[in-house]
Amino acid sequence: MRLYKFALLVILITSGCTSDTAEKKEVSWSEFYKSDLFIQVQTESIFPDSKTFTDCTAKRPLSEILTDYNSKKSSADFNLKSFLEENFEIPGGVLSSFESDTSRSMKEHINLLWEHLTREPDQVSSLSSLIALPQSYVVPGGRFREIYYWDSFFTMEGLMVSGRRDLAENMVRNFAYLIDTIGFIPNGNRAYYLGRSQPPFFSCMVDLLASNNRDLYISFLPEMQKEYDFWMSGSDNLTKPGKAVRRVVKMPDGTILNRYWDDFPLPRPESYKEDVIVAKEIVSTGNESAGAEEKFRHLRAGAESGWDFSSRWFADHNSIATIHTTDIVPVDLNALLYFLELKLAQGYDWQGDQERARYYLGKATDRKAAINKYLWDDESSFYIDYDFVNDRGTGVLSLAASFPLYFKIADKAKAKKVMERLQGEFLQDGGFVTTLNKTGQQWDWPNGWAPLQWITINGLYNYEYNDLGNEGAQRWLSRNEEVFKATGKMMEKYNVVDISLLAGGGEYALQDGFGWTNGVALAMMKIFEEKEMVDEMRGDE
Structure with missing residues (x-):
């Protein structure tokens, strides 16, 4: 009950919200997330997983449900669980009815899974938090019942290998639709994700899908431009180095780089109790310079990064109570935006607009130089994130350092140094470990x-x-194979250090399905299949 009262206080302070009244004719999902009913359900853990309630479908208008709740909640015989069952459809897991067969190969299993992870075009309904999409799409699995932004690029890699190009194209078209209708690609197609995006892989998706098909590529150029404008919003208002607006940061030399952000300084609805507990820990420390509202923003920005959560975002490299995501210029985000700038230049060049092509090529050149200036750390010989508030690197070594190699930002000398640390410290028995810090975070x-x-x-x-x-690829595929044979499942993540164990940590249980694991596994298998073909051809010669 103390947590419930604290949660109500936080919402009242940060949003100026009052309790629901019968006079309301319509209640949006954003309003519902501030209601007494929602707060009570989430803080009292009526469902084991905080995401369950946010994914429920109402059986009647939310305004009617809230009116009934407010009139009945004080009754001696009121049962909250029964009330929820009467008024909401409770969702199950994505693969709850799927039976795995380990007599099949892992490749056969994955190709069979695509059908079960695919969702047909959505029907628009105000009774669901789902944002309707016009084309079919693939969901990750487990508790993740909707499309996810950066997951989808890696899922698409597998779809293309599987000969499901049409489905991959549908997913790109869905993301283009979201950009056109919402203005950006949200974390996922749910109402509770409308404050944030995820790592901007849209240009990578277009590049993967369209390749050298100029007409198809150029057809997505307006959406790539809109996504870029979203990430760069506010950059014209930055006048002083060291200042930030939304997702843009002005560096000491005047270059604009980017950070993760979220538009709402409130607990995440799908992780409501978890966020309130973190905020309560911050308040209890007496740290007046880091209030609940600021911490909610840091938590949400960490979720936008996709790395929710990691020591990358912790000031002490250990405790989530020290999270300061919005103070950080991340390696991976800026590498992705460098690629987007290159792809914009390519698109405008193909379109015949040489002036704009030169403009974005210049932007990419400037960003590449800034990445190598501010995000390269000579002491560690590694790319690390930059704390622009304190004008220094964060000191956390992570696989984010691989992004400048993936997008060919590093020179040969830097790439060699990154390789040596990857080989000496990150490569484990089951693949590459995410960071070197043992925090318990996933x-x-x-x-x-x-x-x-x-x-x-x-x-x-x-x-x-x-x-x-x-x-690294062989160790990762072996890890996937071992777990599949033991459990019949493809997992969201794996323990790559102790290969006798599954993965752990985070705000929720280990999930199976799993979209991006499936996609990467198939794409890696193809690499080795093609290598074997080349070796055979050379042998024949």
């Missing part, structure tokens, strides 16, 4: 994640460190 030691394996391994290939890339 994006830290001892966990490995499919997207970071793909970025790291292909980054190594880009600089002809093929042996290390192959070794």
Whole structure:
């Protein structure tokens, strides 16, 4: 009950919200997330997973449900769980009815899974938090019942290998639709994700899909431009170095780089109790310079990064109570935006607009120089994130350092130094570990994640460190295979240090399915299949 009261106080302070009244004719989902009913359900853990309630579908208008709740909640015989069951449809897991067969190969299993992870075009409904999409799409699995932004690029890699190009194209068209209708690509197609995006992989998706098809590529150029404008919003208002507006930061030399951000300084609805607990810990320390509202922003920005959560965002490299995400200029985000600038230049060149092509090529050149100036750390011989508030590197070594190799930002000398640390410290028995810090957070030691394996391994290939890339890929695929044979599942993440264990840490249980793991596994298998074909051809010669 003390937590419930604290949560109500936080919401009242940060939003000026009052309790629901019967006079309201319509209630939006954003309003519902501030209601007494929602706060009570989330803070009292009526459901084991905080995301469950946010994914429920109302059986009637939210305004009617809240009116009934407010009239009945004080009754002696009121049962909250029964009230929820009467008024909401409770969702299950994505693959709750799927039976795995380990007599199949892992490749066969993944190709069979695509059908079960695919969702058909959505129907618009105010009774659901789902943002309707016009084309079919693939969801990750487990508790993740909707499309996710950066997951989808790695899922698409597998779809393309599987010969499901049409489905991959549908996903790109869905993201273009979101950019056109919302103004950006949210974290996922849910109402509670409308304050933030995720790592901007849209240009990578277009590049993967369109390749040298100029007409198809140029058809997505307006959306790539709009995404860039979203990430650069406010840059014209930055006058002094060291200042930031939304997702843009002015560096000491005047260059504009980017950070992660979220538009709402409130607890995340899908992780409501977890965020309130962190905020309560901050308040209890008496740190007046870091109030609840600021911490909610840092937590949400950490979620926009996709690395929720990691020691990358912690001032002490250990405790989430010291999270300061919005103070940080991240390596991966700026590498992705460098690539977006290059792809804009390419698109305008193909369109015949040479002036704009030169403009974005110049932007990419400036960003590349800034990445190598501010995000390269001579002391550690590694790319690390930059704390622009304190004008120094964060000191956290992570696989984010692989992004400058993946996008060919590093020179050969820097790439060699990154490779040496990857080989000496990050490569473990099951693949590359995410960070070297043992915090208990899921994006830290001892966990490995499919997207970071793909970025790291292909980054190594880009600089002809093929042996290390192959070794990392083989260890990762072996880890996938071992867990599949033991459990019949493809996991969201894996313990790559102790391969006798599954992964752990984070705000929720280990999830299976799993979109980006499936995609990366198939794409890596193809690399080795093609390598074997080349070796055979050379042998025949």
